[in-house]
Amino acid sequence: MIFSLFILSISLSQVTPEYWTVDYLTPPEGAVLEVGGIGFMSDGDLIASTRRGQVWRIDNPSASNPADATFTLICEGLHEGLGLAVVDDEIFVMQRGEISKLVDLDDDTIIDEVQTITQDWGMSGNYHEFGFGLPADSAGNLYFSLNVGFWDPHWWHGKSRAPYRGWVLKVSPEGNVTPIAGGFRSPAGLGLLDDGTLLVTDNQGDWMPVCPVYAVEEGGFYGHPASLRWYEDQPDVEPSDTQPHPEIKREHPVLWLPYQWSRSTGNVIQDKTGGPFDGQLLIAELTNGQILRAQFEEIDGVMQGACWIAHKRVGSAYHIEYGPDNTLYAGMTNRGWGGLAPGSGIARIKFNGDFPLEIKSAHLVEDGFELEFTKPLVNTPSITGNKYDYNYWWEYGSPQQNNDDLLISNVELSENGLSAKVTIDNLESGKCVMLKLQDAKSLDGSNLLHNEVSYTINKMPGKTIAYVAKEVTPPIERGEEVDGWLYLTWADAFAMWSNDGVTLCNAELDINNPSTFKTSEGMSALVATTGESMQTKIKTTNGEIKMAYM
Numbered sequence: 256m257i258f259s260l261f262i263l264s265i266s267l268s269q270v271t272p273e274y275w276t277v278d279y280l281t282p283p284e285g286a287v288l289e290v291g292g293i294g295f296m297s298d299g300d301l302i303a304s305t306r307r308g309q310v311w312r313i314d315n316p317s318a319s320n321p322a323d324a325t326f327t328l329i330c331e332g333l334h335e336g337l338g339l340a341v342v343d344d345e346i347f348v349m350q351r352g353e354i355s356k357l358v359d360l361d362d363d364t365i366i367d368e369v370q371t372i373t374q375d376w377g378m379s380g381n382y383h384e385f386g387f388g389l390p391a392d393s394a395g396n397l398y399f400s401l402n403v404g405f406w407d408p409h410w411w412h413g414k415s416r417a418p419y420r421g422w423v424l425k426v427s428p429e430g431n432v433t434p435i436a437g438g439f440r441s442p443a444g445l446g447l448l449d450d451g452t453l454l455v456t457d458n459q460g461d462w463m464p465v466c467p468v469y470a471v472e473e474g475g476f477y478g479h480p481a482s483l484r485w486y487e488d489q490p491d492v493e494p495s496d497t498q499p500h501p502e503i504k505r506e507h508p509v510l511w512l513p514y515q516w517s518r519s520t521g522n523v524i525q526d527k528t529g530g531p532f533d534g535q536l537l538i539a540e541l542t543n544g545q546i547l548r549a550q551f552e553e554i555d556g557v558m559q560g561a562c563w564i565a566h567k568r569v570g571s572a573y574h575i576e577y578g579p580d581n582t583l584y585a586g587m588t589n590r591g592w593g594g595l596a597p598g599s600g601i602a603r604i605k606f607n608g609d610f611p612l613e614i615k616s617a618h619l620v621e622d623g624f625e626l627e628f629t630k631p632l633v634n635t636p637s638i639t640g641n642k643y644d645y646n647y648w649w650e651y652g653s654p655q656q657n658n659d660d661l662l663i664s665n666v667e668l669s670e671n672g673l674s675a676k677v678t679i680d681n682l683e684s685g686k687c688v689m690l691k692l693q694d695a696k697s698l699d700g701s702n703l704l705h706n707e708v709s710y711t712i713n714k715m716p717g718k719t720i721a722y723v724a725k726e727v728t729p730p731i732e733r734g735e736e737v738d739g740w741l742y743l744t745w746a747d748a749f750a751m752w753s754n755d756g757v758t759l760c761n762a763e764l765d766i767n768n769p770s771t772f773k774t775s776e777g778m779s780a781l782v783a784t785t786g787e788s789m790q791t792k793i794k795t796t797n798g799e800i801k802m803a804y805m
Contacts, residue, residue, distance in 0.1 A: 273607070273609075273611075274606070274607055274609060274610065274611045274704070275566065275604050275605060275606055275607060276604075276605050276607060277566070277569055277602055277603065277604050277605075278321045278602070278603050278605075279321060279570075279597065279600050279601065279602050279603070280313065280316060280321045280324050280326075280600065280601045280602075280603065281321055281322045281324070282311075282326050282600060283326050286311075286326065286328075287305075287307065287599050288303060288305050288309075288311065288586075288599050288600050288601065289305050289306040289307055289587075289588035289590055289598075289599045290303050290304070290305055290306075290573065290574060290586025290587055290588055290599070290600070290601060291304045291305055291306050291335070291336045291337035291338060291339065291349075291573070291574065291586070291588065292304040292336060292337065292338045292339025292340070292348070292349065292388075292389065292574055292586070293339065293574050293575075293576045293584055293586045293601070294339050294340055294341030294346070294576065295341060295576070295578060295579060296312075296341060296344055297344050299315075299316070299317070299578070299579050300312050300313060300314050300316070301313040301316040301578065301584065301601075302339060302341055302346055303339070303586060303601065304333070304336030304337075304338070304339040304348050304349075305336055305588075306335050306336065306337060306588055306590065308331055308332055308333040308334055308335060308336060309328060309330065309331045309333070309336075310328075310329050310330040310331070310333070310336065310339075310346070310348060310357060310366065311326055311327065311328055311329065312326075312327045312329045312364055313325065313326050313327075313601075314327070316578065316584070316601075316603075317578060317579075317580045317582055317603075321603065327364060327365075329357075329359075329364055329365050329366050330357055330365075330366035330369070333348060333350050333355070333369070334350045334351045334352055335350060335351045335385070335386075336348045336349065336350060337349055337351075337385055337386060337387050337388075337443075338386070338387050338388030338389040338399060339388075339389060340388070340389040340390065340391045340397055342391050342395060342397075346366075347372065347389055347391075347397060348389075349386050349387065349388040349389045349399050350386070351378070351384065351385065351386050352374055352378055352386075353371050353372070353373065353374040354371075354372040354373050354374075354388070354389065354397060354399065354426055355369050355370060355371060355372060356369075356370040356372055357369060357370075358370055372397075372426060372430050373426050373430045373431075373432050375426075375430075375432040376401055376417075376418055376419045376420075376422075376424065376432070377417025377418035377419060377420065378417050379404055379416045379417045379420075381404030381405065381406065381414075381416070382404075382405070383402055383403070383404050383405040383413075383441075384401070384402050384403075384404050384417070384420060385401075385402040385441070385443070386399060386400070386401050386402070387399060387400045387401075387402075387442060387443050387444070387445065388400065388445060389445075390445050390446055390447045390453075390522075391447075392447055392451065394427075394428075395427070395428040396425045396426065396427055396428070397425065397426050398423065398424070398425045398435075398445050398447070398453060399423070399424055399425070399426070399445070400422070400423045400424070400439060400442035400443075400445060400455060401419055401420050401421065401422055401423075401424070401442075402420065402421070402440070402441050402442070403415050403420050403421040403439075403440055403441070403479065403481045403482065404416060404417075404420060409496070411460060411461050411651045412461055412496040412497075412649060413440050413441075413460070413461055413462075413479060413481050413496075414481050414493065414496070415481040415482040415484060415485065415493075416493070418485055419434055419437075419482070419485050420481070420482060421437050421438065421439045421440065421442075421479055421481050421482030421485075422434055422435070422436065422437040422439065422482055422485060423435045423436055423437075423439065423442060423445070423453070423455055423471055434485065435453070435471060435473050435474075436471050436472065436473060436474060436475045436476070436477060437476060437477070437479075437482035437483065437485060437486065438475070438476040438477035438478045438479050438480070438482060438483070438505070438506075439455065439457050439477055439478075439479055439482065440457050440458060440460050440461065440462060440463050440478075440479045440481075441457060441458040441460065442455045442456065442457050442458075443456060443457075443458055443519070443520065443521055443522075443573070444456035444520055444521040444522035444523055444538070444539060444574075445522060445523070446522055446523030446524055446525070446536070448525055449525065452470050453470070453471045454468060454469065454470060454471070454509075454523045454536075455468075455469045455471050455477075456468050456469075456520040456521065456522070456523060456538065457469070457477070457479075457520070458518075458519055458520060459514070459518060459519075459651075459652045460651050460652060461479070461496070461649045461650065461651060462478050462479045462480065462499075462647065462648070462649060463478065463479065463652070464511070464645035464646060464647065464652055464653030464724050465511055465512060465513065465514045465517075465645065465652065465653070466511075466512045466514075466517045466518065466519070466520040467508035467509075467510065467511055467512070468508055468509050468510040468512065468520075468523065468538065468549065469506065469508050469509060470509050470551075470558050472506070475506045476503050476504065476505055476506060477505070477506050478505050478506075478647070478724070480494040480495065480496070480499060480500050480503075481493075481494060481496065483500060483503065496649055497649045497729050498649075498729065499647065499726055505647075505722070507557070507559075507713045507720070507722065507723070508711065508713075508723075509551055509558045509559055509560055509711065510549060510551075510559070510560055510561075510562055510709075510711045511645070511687050511711050511723055511724070512538070512540075512547065512562060512709070513562075513687070513689065513709050514652070516540070516543065516545070516547060516562070516564060516709070517538070517540045517542070517543065517547060518540075518542035518543065519540065519541045519542040519592055519593075519594065520538060520539070520540055521538070521539030521540065521541060521572060521573040521574055521575070522538075522539050522573075522574050522575060523536050523537070523538050523539075523549075524536065524537050524575055524576060524577065525537075526548075526577075527577065528577065528581045528606075530606075530610060531610055531613075531615055531629045532548060532615070535548055535549060535550045535616075536548065536549040536550070536551070537549075537565060537575060537583070538562070539572040539573055539574060539575045539585065540572060541571035541572055541573050541587070541588070541589055541592065541594040541595075542571075542589075542592075542593060542594045542595070543567075543594075543595060544567075544568055544569055544570050544571055544572065544594055544595025544596070545564060545565075545566055545567045545568065545569055545572070545595075546565045546566040546569060546572055546575060546583075546585065546604075547562050547563065547564060547565055548562065548563045548564070548565040549561065549562040549563075550562075550616050550617065552618060552619070554619055554713075554714050554715070554716055555714055555716060555717070557713050557714040557720055558713075559619075559710075559711050559712065559713045559714065560617075560710070560711065561616070561617040561708050561709065561710045561711075562708070562709050563613070563614060563705050563707070563708055563709075564705045564707070565705075566583075566604055568595065569585050569587075569595075569602050569604065570585065570587045570594075570595060570596060570597040570598070570600070570602050571587045571588060571589035571592075571594030571595055571596070571597065571598045571599075572585040572586070572587055572602070573586055573587060573588050573589075574586040581606070582603050582604070582605050583603070583604040583605075584601055584602070584603055584604075585601065585602040585603075585604065586601055587599055587600055587601070587602060596763055597763065598763055599763070610629055610630075611629070611701065611704040612628065612629060612630045612632075612695070612696075612697040612701045612702065612703050612704060613628070613629045613703065613704055613705060614626055614627070614628060614692070614703070614705070614706075614708050615627040615628055615629045617690075617708050617710055619682075619710065619712065619715070619716065620676075620716065621715070621716045621717065622678050622679065622680075622682075623663075623676065623677045623678045623679040623682065624676075624677045624679070624690070624710070625674060625675075625676055625677075626674060626675045626676075626677060626690075626708070627673060627674045628672070628673055628674065628675075628695075628697075630673075630697040630698065630699065630701070631671055631672030631673050631697060631698050632668060632672040632673075632675070632695055632696065632697060633672060633696055633697065633698055634668075634694065634695070634696055635666055635667070635668040635675070636666065636668075636675070636692040636693060636694055636695035636703075637666075637692070637693040637694050638663055638666050638677055638690055638691065638692050638693070639660075639661070639663065639690075639691050639693075640660070640661040640663065640679075640688060640689055640690040640691060641658055641659060641660055641661060641688070641689055642658075642659055642661055642681070642682070642683070642686040642687065642688045642689075642712075643655040643656060643657060643658040643659070643686065643687055644656050644657050644685060644686055644687065644722075644723050644724070644725055645687075645723060645724045645725070646724065646725065646727045647722065647724040647725055647726045647727065648726075648727055648729055648730060649729060649730075650729075650730050653724070656725075659681070661679050661681065661682075661688065661690075662679060662680040662681045663677060663678065663679050663680075664678045664679070664680050665677075665678040666678075672697075672698070677690070682712065682715060683712070683715060683718075683721075684712055684713065684714050684715045684718050684719060684720060684721040685712065685713070685720075685721025685722055685723050685725070686712050686723060687709060687710070687711050687712070687723055688709065688710045688712060689707060689708075689709050690707065690708050690709075690710070691706060691707050692706045692707075693706065711723060751791060751792050751793060752789045752790065752791060752792060753789070753790050753792055754783075754789040754790070755789075756783060757781050757782070757783040757789050758774070758781070758782050758783070759780075759781055760774045760775060760780060760782055761774065761775045761780065762774050762780040762782050763775075
């Protein structure tokens with residue numbers, strides 16, 4: 256017997272309030288904004304698309320009091336708007352089945368016409384065939400990505416049963432679609448750098464040990480074999496879902512994000528605020544409800560880099576954008592995906608004027624790292640660390656493999672205290688490295704706000720490139736583990752259970768009172784209070800029960 260139960264136990268705290276404050280725009284009563292995309296009009300109004308098929312226009316989104324922002328529903332009836340672009344005040348939405356242009360014919364801000372830009376990709380009807388986007392380049396091209404589907408009997412094995420599922424594509428202003436690259440599983444986040452580099456995040460699962468960030472090249476293959484069938488030089492047959500392709504070259508991610516930091520990764524944007532992290536990247540993360548910071552560099556022509564935690568406990572951040580006033584806006588959603596509350600709405604992260612002590616950058620050298628800080632240190636920090644890799648296989652994710660301590664032989668602080676050279680004797684290509692700094696203090700007495708940095712080493716200087724996710728012998732099929740088990744709940748949570756007051760509903764943490772939940776009609780959680788219970792309707796004489804928490 257397997258008893259699956261979704262337990263809600265989430266708390267909320269402010270985001271490093273001495274340096275940034277976080278608050279939440281207040282939508283109209285009864286409105287639920289499961290945000291899929293955010294953009295800004297030239298007058299500063301915020302446009303948000305939602306998974307419920309609505310598009311909202313928000314006037315005065317940067318108001319001192321978030322309740323003073325005005326929400327107007329300008330379009331509804333769309334199919335799951337998980338991407339949005341505003342290009343020269345024209346609004347484009349990524350629906351599940353098409354990219355649409357929203358047209359206001361009489362200048363009253365309300366959308367009068369939905370024009371199809373393209374529907375030039377396949378859909379099978381599978382629930383997991385999400386479509387994401389829509390960053391725009393200087394030529395007006397829009398970039399979008401398509402999920403693979405999940406099918407029985409092994410739901411965690413992604414399948415591409417319609418054209419270009421598991422691909423990233425672009426569409427021109429004229430509506431012409433160009434497939435760019437495949438090998439993706441659930442590429443929920445895209446971003447464009449100033450130099451035109453297209454970044455794509457993917458989500459942990461089969462063939463993705465943890466969440467990666469890719470710099471995508473046209474024609475490249477990025478690891479998930481299901482979408483190989485849509486390459487021109489490959490047969491149009493369903494590839495094996497348990498064996499890697501023996502000949503196709505797999506591209507390296509720029510970053511593997513640590514599992515403890517990111518389990519469901521959203522979009523990527525570039526910091527253009529002019530602060531100490533200007534030019535670096537921010538990455539949305541919805542499961543842990545936080546935002547990561549990243550920095551890339553090239554080592555012998557190979558792109559790789561470092562990442563840090565930037566903002567904790569924001570909420571289920573799926574799509575982030577900077578507003579005209581450099582406020583960071585985070586659109587949130589987590590329905591069906593799981594994530595830190597709030598699971599809907601729009602958060603604002605505002606800079607308070609004083610930057611914290613942080614590790615500003617990490618640069619890989621032949622014998623270690625050069626670390627740069629945002630403020631001078633007054634003492635040499637104590638540094639420890641480890642290195643590890645992952646399995647590349649069909650199993651759902653991979654634990655860290657070959658985990659070893661780093662042999663740190665020296666830490667040397669510069670004369671001005673703004674950098675440190677960390678000498679490490681056992682670095683190698685094909686590893687992720689985590690460094691942890693202790694006892695680092697600045698001249699003003701502040702401690703490091705975030706004292707860990709993760710670096711993905713695809714290539715050591717002067718050495719051979721190597722995969723961090725290494726091909727291994729496939730694991731035993733899961734079928735042997737689940738044969739003979741009876742599922743007591745599947746489609747109907749109460750089919751085999753009687754209960755005393757347990758309710759099937761939607762539950763959301765009340766951000767105004769984090770000790771309580773707000774419930775509404777729905778099917779995302781079983782909610783009970785102390786003393787209430789559920790009991791099976793069948794009797795057994797012996798056996799075993801498994802509790803699965805999701």
